[in-house]
Amino acid sequence: MTRDAPDDWYRLSATAVRVPPVGPDAIYCTLFTREAGFAELAEAELRSLADGHVVEPGVYLSASPIRWAEAGFGTGGGRQLAFATTLEELRAQVAALDLRTPTFGIKVRRVPRAAQGSQAAKKIIADCVTGDVDFAEPRLSLFLIVSHRGFRLLLEGDPGDGRWRDSAHKPHNLMIAIPVRIGQAMLNLTARPGDSLLDPFCGSGTIPLLAALAGLTAYGSDISAAWVDNAAANIAHFGAQATLRRVDARDATQRADCIVSNPPYGVFSHLEADALHAVLRNLKRLSRRVTLVSSEHLEDALVAAGYAISRVLTVEPERFERFIYLTSVPLA
Ligand SMILES: C[S@@+](CC[C@H](N)C(=O)[O-])C[C@H]1O[C@@H](n2cnc3c(N)ncnc32)[C@H](O)[C@@H]1O
Incomplete structure (x- = not known):
């Protein structure tokens, strides 16, 4: 240890980012435009980038990641960590993930904008993560998608070159x-x-x-x-x-x-x-x-x-x- 190491060095090293490892069943979620006139083209484009399917308007699931900023119609995405249809289920699933990190941020996207429950879901996630909130430079970037189907928590993925x-x-x-x-x-x-x-x-x-x-x-x-x-x-x-x-x-x-x-x-x-x-x-x-x-x-x-x-x-x-x-x- 050097003389000017921070006093809390032991606390930081004990809380390095800890997320579930990528397993064989990993699912990646890519958001894309919900404009009806482009849906067919957007879906075909995403399929050409990674085999998968549309689960609801604007949401594409695949078994391999998509660098979404390289797609004409991609707007966000990452590895799916949890999908819950109710807030109670969301709490149980996120708690079980045991996410640990020095700092984290949560981006929220409502798909469509009228989808309800984003504030409550965000609070539940924040309560379940061990670490401090930092929206400017989080060590862990989480992405919450709220739709009429439920709540999807993603680990934000590499967007690629846009x-x-x-x-x-x-x-x-x-x-x-x-x-x-x-x-x-x-x-x-x-x-x-x-x-x-x-x-x-x-x-x-x-x-x-x-x-x-x-x-x-x-x-x-x-x-x-x-x-x-x-x-x-x-x-x-x-x-x-x-x-x-x-x-x-x-x-x-x-x-x-x-x-x-x-x-x-x-x-x-x-x-x-x-x-x-x-x-x-x-x-x-x-x-x-x-x-x-x-x-x-x-x-x-x-x-x-x-x-x-x-x-x-x-x-x-x-x-x-x-x-x-x-x-x-x-x-x-
Ligand atoms: C629809 S525009 C293409 C626009 C282009 N994709 C863009 O983003 O700017 C059609 C182009 O075809 C050119 N053009 C018309 N007849 C042509 C021909 N026989 N051979 C080559 N170019 C031709 C026109 O000069 C025009 O620039």
């Missing part, structure tokens, strides 16, 4: 740019670690930027020289790297492990049937995994061009309906 969210504020924005959380979800549904990705209708560069921020090799192209310049400036603004070219998508030659894109669909510009068919025929040569979003039905054009559609996800049917086509290109 830098992609910054790309909602690009210096050069295009009115018809893809909303970043939809772009991020499409990326998660399509790309694998280490992939190269091409967006042949890159506009302001949203998708190549998201890909670069996720550590992929990003390529983008667009028919408009001005938008290629703007996309380059946007990507440089975030310190990310992508290779960009002015190319008509009908003539693009850049191959990639996957393509994620939103071709023009009726808002200010539109691809005529012939042009769409020529684009689809060309993209098929460039990648085996192609995900496109459109507010027009592309099923017939995709099938006619030889794509196998593995899934169609509908987004925001009540406001601005879009369809996300996940496809694969069979080997010739």
Whole structure:
């Protein structure tokens, strides 16, 4: 012991953080948007990150953890320590966990906001934990979810890198740019670690930027020289790297492990049937995994061009309906 060790060193060392170890039955809980128009896409995205299921609107349970800030629609989460339908049950379960820590904080999320009992549940948890409350820099971060189903206590998990969210504020924005959380979800549904990705209708560069921020090799192209310049400036603004070219998508030659894109669909510009068919025929040569979003039905054009559609996800049917086509290109 050094001369200037704190007087209470023995008390601190006796109360190191103590939580139940991760066992084979560990359950992870991820919160995601409750906006109805995005539920299908959000659930599909979470499934692509960890096998699991939705237990109630906005709550996803899985057997492995999700770094929720890397999901377009994730809003929080961690390892589930307790789930109780009543306050009495909650008290018994949390007491049995015997949580010990020098300091702890409890974040509360009501799902939906009208869910009752959060104050009482928080007090019960605080009473059952051995340690002092410290909301600024807690050694143990607890997360309480209160819903109509009951009370879930989580050990807050690693959120991961949520830098992609910054790309909602690009210096050069295009009115018809893809909303970043939809772009991020499409990326998660399509790309694998280490992939190269091409967006042949890159506009302001949203998708190549998201890909670069996720550590992929990003390529983008667009028919408009001005938008290629703007996309380059946007990507440089975030310190990310992508290779960009002015190319008509009908003539693009850049191959990639996957393509994620939103071709023009009726808002200010539109691809005529012939042009769409020529684009689809060309993209098929460039990648085996192609995900496109459109507010027009592309099923017939995709099938006619030889794509196998593995899934169609509908987004925001009540406001601005879009369809996300996940496809694969069979080997010739
Ligand atoms: C819906 S916008 C893409 C928006 C983009 N995802 C973003 O977030 O900014 C469609 C883009 O396709 C481009 N475009 C239109 N026809 C094209 C073609 N034949 N080849 C390549 N790009 C084309 C337009 O210039 C426009 O930037």
